[in-house]
Every structure is written in structure tokens, then in C-alpha cells.
Amino acid sequence: MDTKKVASELTRLLGGKDNIISATHCATRLRIVLQDDDQPNKQEIEELDGVKGVFSASGQFQVIFGTGLVNKVYAEFAAETGLGTKDTDGGEKQVDHAEAAKKKMNPLARIARTLSNIFVPIIPAIVASGLLMGLLGMMTAFEWVASDSPWILFLDMFSSAAFIILPILIGFSAAKEFGANPYLGAVLGGIMTHPVLLNPWTLTDAVPESVSFLGMNVELLGYQGTVIPILLVVYIMSKIEKGLRKIIPNAIDLLVVPFVTVILTAFIAMLFIGPLGTWVGNGLTWSLDFIYSTAGIFAGLIFGGLYSTIVITGVHHSFHAIEAALIADLGVNFLLPIWAMANVAQGGAGLAVFFLTKNPKVKEIAIPASFSAFLGITEPIIFGVNLRFMRPFIGAAIGGALGGAYVVFTNVIVNAYGLTGIPMIAIAAPFGTANIINYLIGMLIAAAGAFVATWILGIKEDTTKK
Structure with missing residues (x-):
């Protein structure tokens, strides 16, 4: 061409x-x-x-x-x-x-894009940790090595490191997105995970010490593995840093701005924002867990059916932050398998379009775009094929709802975020063979349900177009 x-x-x-x-x-x-x-x-x-x-x-x-x-x-x-x-x-x-x-x-889309820009760069670290946890779990479950083997010691270190320093990773990424110095963001993350503070990631039953400071009782509790506290802290840090740069002369900028920014933000973090962020994060996790446990398959039906519609708005980019919080607080991610069903269903609907359409250009797009959806990338099939005819998009929503209900009913979970479709098998594997089998069955239900629904609904083509 x-x-x-x-x-x-x-x-x-x-x-x-x-x-x-x-x-x-x-x-x-x-x-x-x-x-x-x-x-x-x-x-x-x-x-x-x-x-x-x-x-x-x-x-x-x-x-x-x-x-x-x-x-x-x-x-x-x-x-x-x-x-x-x-x-x-x-x-x-x-x-x-x-x-x-x-x-x-619009404001909602801006927030979603901001969260996406913060959490997408961290995906490789989370995926690597999830896979390492899976390897550690298999070595322990199948007794490949002794329980006191150095293999267990090292893999435990390697797999938990990303979650222990998660506030540092988020601090760096968030500061870049908010237009602040990313290294100061990392420093704030380091302060919130300092060894002086009790590490809740490894010592969940321990009681933190308290100190009296300016008439307030401050718990020496760390924020390892948390998400919302560091986001709030770095946002405030960015405002402080930008404000200082407007009033501090360039000659002393390097000396004054970092010093004042870190000391002010650190005190605000330890005294106010950190505890507030933890409370908000725990409330969000508890709410999602309550909905998941109470609504059951109905939650899977609704979320699986609506996810692709949310993708169109771009708001789905913000879900990475929620999933990261779930992993940090509960150690599992029960939302991603539902999103995966919606993605696979788009591929199933796209395959139906391939057989239904008489347009050679649509056929040319449908096959590779469908397989792309099976690998977790849905934009080509959603915007290039299914939304074009609308009915296949509805068929995909039906398939996604059916698959979502099944993975919720069978409690399919993963230990990371960022992968859907076939690649997600890798982060579902740590939870056993039954978890993998149920995930694969869910994929089959989603793809087949979308294919059949689209076939029944049919497509209405514009025969006047070339």
C-alpha cells in the first residue's frame, strides 16, 4: 500500500x-x-x-x-x-x-487516565511477583524441596519484595504523573515503609508501638503493600513542591524546595493522610469483598456483562488501582477473572462476525482481532468489528456475563493484574489445578456464549458500502 x-x-x-x-x-x-x-x-x-x-x-x-x-x-x-x-x-x-x-x-475520564498512567508502568513488577509466588507455592505444595531449603527462603524474598516496596514504586510513578520530582515521591514511599515502622505485610498479628507527638497518639505502623495512602501523600507533595518553586528563588531552589517538601509532606503523611488513606483503602476492599461474597454469580453477571461497555469510556484504566489494593489487602484478585471473561467474549463474538459477514475487509479484520482478544487485547475487535454492527457487541456482553457468573461461582482468583485471556493462566496457576480448569471452562463459556448469541442476533450490513 x-x-x-x-x-x-x-x-x-x-x-x-x-x-x-x-x-x-x-x-x-x-x-x-x-x-x-x-x-x-x-x-x-x-x-x-x-x-x-x-x-x-x-x-x-x-x-x-x-x-x-x-x-x-x-x-x-x-x-x-x-x-x-x-x-x-x-x-x-x-x-x-x-x-x-x-x-x-471529562473529569471522570481524566481521573481514570491518571490512575492508568500511574499503575500501568508497575505491571511488570506485579506480574513477576505473582509468578514467583506461584513457583514458591508449587515448590511448597508438591514438596519439591525441604521446607527449610534456601530455595524457599530466596523465592519468598523475591516474590514479596515488590509488594513490600509498593509505596516506593507508586510514589515514583505517581510523582511523575503529577508533575513532581519522582525521586522525592520515592523518598516519601521509603519513609512510609521505613524499617522503624511495623511491617504489616509480614507481621499481621503484631501490635505497633505508639508515640506521643504534639499531643497526638501516633502508631508506628508501616504502609508496606498499601496503595491509597501513598497516592494521597504524593498528590499533596506535588502541590507543595509546585507551590514552593513559584516563590523560592532559583539560586536556593535545590537546597530549600526538596528539604521543605519532604519534611512537610512526611509529617502530614504520618500524622493525617496515612491513617486516612488506610481507612479509605480498607473500606474499599471490604465493600468489594462484601459485594463479591454476597451477590455471588449476580456480581459476575453484571460485571462481566458491563465491562466492555466500561472499556469504551476509558474508565477501566482506573481498575488497576483497585486490583492492586485487593492484592495488597487480601492477597488475591477476584476481579481480573471477570474482566478476562468479557475480553474473551469479544473474541467469540468477533469469530461469529467472520462467518456472518459478506464484507471481505471485515473478514480480514475479524480473525486476527478475535485472537488478539483471546490474548487480552480487545480494542481492535471492539472498535474495528463488534461496535461497527452493535449486535455482536451485545452478543459479547451476554457471553461475558455468562463467563463472569461462572468464574465467580467457582471462585477463580489470581495473584496479580495486567494479564487477561490465555496469558492469565500463568497468574491463575498458583492457586491450583482446579483454579486453572475453572478459568478455562469460564473462557469456553464466555467465547461460546458470545458466538451463539451473536449468531442468533445476526448482523445488519450496509450493502451499499464497498
Whole structure:
């Protein structure tokens, strides 16, 4: 295909260069922030060579090209539009794409995107720890080595480290997102997990010491493995640091700002925000656990059926924070298996579309996008196929609800977050063979239920389109 021609046509159909504020791309999609979101001609863009679907989400107009091709199109698109050299006022300064996208979002979507930006970079550490816990559990359960073996000692250290220093990891990532010094964020996380404080991660039954400070009784309790306290603390830290930089002369900035920021925020953290954050976090965990235990399969039906709709809004990015809190407080994540059912169901609905459609371009998209959903990546099948006809999206919701009800009924759990579909088997394995089997059965129910529901509902194609 002629990527230069596609980029030129895409620019025209988006409303011209003047309507384009900024653009970037991910593994499969071109993401564009526009002045006027009503100008793009979506139908004609979908007909461009190589385009597998278009949609608007997270303050961006997104065009799906697929892995590899999107890089080539973006290079031509950047050259065509002169990206990064103009702002909304027509000036010549660099445009921050992330900030431009955030300005186009509603407040709820901004919060979701912020939480996503904080927790997504931490996913590799959480997944690694989850898999290490699984290996440790198998070595212990099957008695591969003696209980006092150095293997057990070392794997216990390796698997728990990420959760013990979780506030440090979140502190660094959150400070970057809030526009503060990330190393100061890490320092605050270190203060909240200092060895002087009782570590609740390993000493759950111990009673912390208390000290009297400024007339207040302060418990020397650490925040290892917690989520909400460090988020609140770093947010306040960012406000203090930014405020100080406005009034402190540059000549003494390096000496004064870090010192005052750390000492003020640390006292606020230990005396007020830390205990408040713990109370909020425990309340959230208790509420979710209560709903999960009380509503049972009905919770699975509702969450599994609605999750893909939530994905469209972009709010699902905030769920990583909730899942991290569940793992920190309960040691398990019972939400991710439900989300996984919704994702797999989208793939099942996409396969049904492949057999139902007469459009060769849709067939070309449906198969790879469906298998992508089985691997946990659903945007191509949702926006490129199922939402296009709507009925398959409804069919996927039915399949997701059925699968979600089953995994809740059988208590499928995992010990990390960030993986769904087939890869999630790795973080379900630590809880035994029955957990894996029930997860696989849930996947089959979700995919088959979505396929059958979509087949019954059918699709309504526009026969006038090429």
C-alpha cells in the first residue's frame, strides 16, 4: 500500500492540518487529538487502505492500522502534518500529546487516565511477583524441596519484595504523573515503609508501638503493600513542591524546595493522610469483598456483562488501582477473572462476525482481532468489528456475563493484574489445578456464549458500502 497517500487522505478526512493538534501511536493505533471532533468523516476513513476501524476515546480520535503498519503510516502522517511544531493557537512550540488529550476528556475520564498512567508502568513488577509466588507455592505444595531449603527462603524474598516496596514504586510513578520530582515521591514511599515502622505485610498479628507527638497518639505502623495512602501523600507533595518553586528563588531552589517538601509532606503523611488513606483503602476492599461474597454469580453477571461497555469510556484504566489494593489487602484478585471473561467474549463474538459477514475487509479484520482478544487485547475487535454492527457487541456482553457468573461461582482468583485471556493462566496457576480448569471452562463459556448469541442476533450490513 502507498502509506504516503493514505496519510495524505487521512489528513484531509480529519479536517485538514489546522484541525490536528497532536498525534502519537501505540502498537496498533494512530491516536490523534483534534480541534473539532465533529469534522472527521469516519465512514470514508474506514474505507482507506489498511484501516481496520476508527473510534473516539480518551480525548483522542483513534485509527486502527495494526502492528507494524501503524509505524509506517505515522511517519508519513507526521511529515504530512508537521506534528509537534504547532499548538492550538498556531504557535511554534512543542505540543504535549498526553496533556492535549487530557484537556479533551471529562473529569471522570481524566481521573481514570491518571490512575492508568500511574499503575500501568508497575505491571511488570506485579506480574513477576505473582509468578514467583506461584513457583514458591508449587515448590511448597508438591514438596519439591525441604521446607527449610534456601530455595524457599530466596523465592519468598523475591516474590514479596515488590509488594513490600509498593509505596516506593507508586510514589515514583505517581510523582511523575503529577508533575513532581519522582525521586522525592520515592523518598516519601521509603519513609512510609521505613524499617522503624511495623511491617504489616509480614507481621499481621503484631501490635505497633505508639508515640506521643504534639499531643497526638501516633502508631508506628508501616504502609508496606498499601496503595491509597501513598497516592494521597504524593498528590499533596506535588502541590507543595509546585507551590514552593513559584516563590523560592532559583539560586536556593535545590537546597530549600526538596528539604521543605519532604519534611512537610512526611509529617502530614504520618500524622493525617496515612491513617486516612488506610481507612479509605480498607473500606474499599471490604465493600468489594462484601459485594463479591454476597451477590455471588449476580456480581459476575453484571460485571462481566458491563465491562466492555466500561472499556469504551476509558474508565477501566482506573481498575488497576483497585486490583492492586485487593492484592495488597487480601492477597488475591477476584476481579481480573471477570474482566478476562468479557475480553474473551469479544473474541467469540468477533469469530461469529467472520462467518456472518459478506464484507471481505471485515473478514480480514475479524480473525486476527478475535485472537488478539483471546490474548487480552480487545480494542481492535471492539472498535474495528463488534461496535461497527452493535449486535455482536451485545452478543459479547451476554457471553461475558455468562463467563463472569461462572468464574465467580467457582471462585477463580489470581495473584496479580495486567494479564487477561490465555496469558492469565500463568497468574491463575498458583492457586491450583482446579483454579486453572475453572478459568478455562469460564473462557469456553464466555467465547461460546458470545458466538451463539451473536449468531442468533445476526448482523445488519450496509450493502451499499464497498
